[in-house]
Amino acid sequence: MKVIIVDDERLALRRMEKLLEEQSDVNVPISLIGSYQDPYAALETAQREKLDMAFLDIQMTEMDGLELAERLLSIQPQLHIVFVTAYQEYAVKAFEMNALDYLLKPVHHRRLAVTLQRVAESALKSPAHLPSTAKATLCCLQSLHYLDHQGNVRYFPWKTLKAQELFAYLVHYRDKTVSKQILIDLLWPDYDTDRSRTQLHTAIYQIRKMIKSIGFNLEIKYKDEGYRLVWGDVKLDVEEWENHVRHAPEVTAETLEQHLTIMALYTGDFLEEHPYLWAEYEQERIRLLWLNHVKQIAEYYVATEQYTEAILTYQKIREKVPGMEDGYFGLMKLYAMQNHQGEVSKQYQLISTKLKEEFDVAPSKEITDWYQQWKKDCQRRQG
Known part of the structure; x- marks a missing residue:
């Protein structure tokens, strides 16, 4: 294993060098490429030499070990980093990692041997023996x-x-x-x-x-x-789903199953279970794509007089976007076609209450005008 040590204290460097020289319990020979008080010198070495392991002091004046680790890993992502610190509380609290990831000063021979052995075993694992994640x-x-x-x-x-x-x-x-x-x-x-x-x-x-x-x-x-x-070649579900939606053909009898499969792939909103404020815009964008897609399916059901499927689809829309009128309005029209007057009024009242409670607004002019005209038509028929 090719190893470097970085510590701005000369005595600490010499001690780690001596400890590494004394290691005979590790099956893989250790080659000390360099010991540095200057972190920038370590970065230069990483640019020209393939490394397996780096021992980094955390608290250094020129550049702390955390930042140095980031820069080293940006050059050699597979590099094994072992932090060295004099403060146990700092190490445990900051990293919450296992013993492989940091050593406490003063470093002891046996403790170092355990770390070296574990890193050696990890480094020697052949990529061919690791599970393939090309389709993850x-x-x-x-x-x-x-x-x-x-x-x-x-x-x-x-x-x-x-x-x-x-x-x-x-x-x-x-x-x-x-x-x-x-x-x-x-x-x-x-x-x-x-x-x-x-x-x-x-x-x-x-x-x-x-x-x-x-x-x-x-x-x-x-x-x-x-x-x-x-x-890399990792798939991203939201990206895959969006590509399916954007390239889907018109909803027809021949393509209906394809659209239903796409709808089923939408298992929830973008990061729905995580309360990230920065994700809200993307959540809304993706949700509107879903809404437009599912409305096409619902409209196909209505056009082909598959009213039960249409009702179930509009109910799904209402549940997913309860603050939008689309699901309620679709149900109102369907129930009106089937002469379910009570259900039409119920849907209008539901959306009216929802909009009032959440946004302090009334339903849109389109849905209100339609509802008022429907009531007049009902009264005319009854009269």
Whole structure:
């Protein structure tokens, strides 16, 4: 294993060098590529030399270990990072990771041997023996989860909610660089500068670990004081669904099953189970696409006199978008065609109450005029 050490204290560097020289319990030989007090020198080495492992002191004056880790990983994503710190509370609280990810000063021989052995075993695993995830799907409809290459639903074991939200945000803005300051303002607006940067670096590190452990073909790049989630061959459910909708043919007897399949793929709104304010615009955009698509199916049912299916479809619309008139108005027209006068009035009252309670407005002129004209026609027939 090719290893580097970075610590701005000369004595700490010498001690780690000596400990590595004394390691004889690891099956894989260790090659110390360099020891650096200057983190920028370590970055230069990473640019020209393939590395397996880096021991980084967390608290350094020139550049802290968290930021250095980000920069190193942007150059070599598969690099194993081991943080070294004199503060146990800081390490446990900041990373919430297992013993593989940080060492406490003073580092002891046995403790280092355990870390080296674990990293060696991980590094030696052949990619051919890892499960294939070429057809894995990342899911954002309803909740953030994924389908493995066999189609099984899997949930991410996030250690913090902030790491989960940060990952969701980067997925939404995939292949675009988002500045560190935007992320800090979004997720840690009340923290001081040092603490917010620490939290951001920690969350990014957790996400990188998560991506690596799952085997997703995704990569977080650090450049120009920002992060970019580089997308690989992983499918994204909301993107797949939207492409199906936009390229679907007109609803006919021959294409109805195709449209019903597309409708079934919509398992919930974009990140519906996560209360992210920044996601609300995308939720609304995707929801309106769903509404327009399902209305086409409902209108086809009406045109072909499949009234039971039409009613069920408009009820689905009403349940999904209860603050919009489409579902109620569709049901009103259907019930009027079937002479269910009580149901027509019920739907009008339901939408009137809903709009009053949520937006303090009355139903639109179109639906109100239609309803008033329908009442007059009913009275005329009864008279």
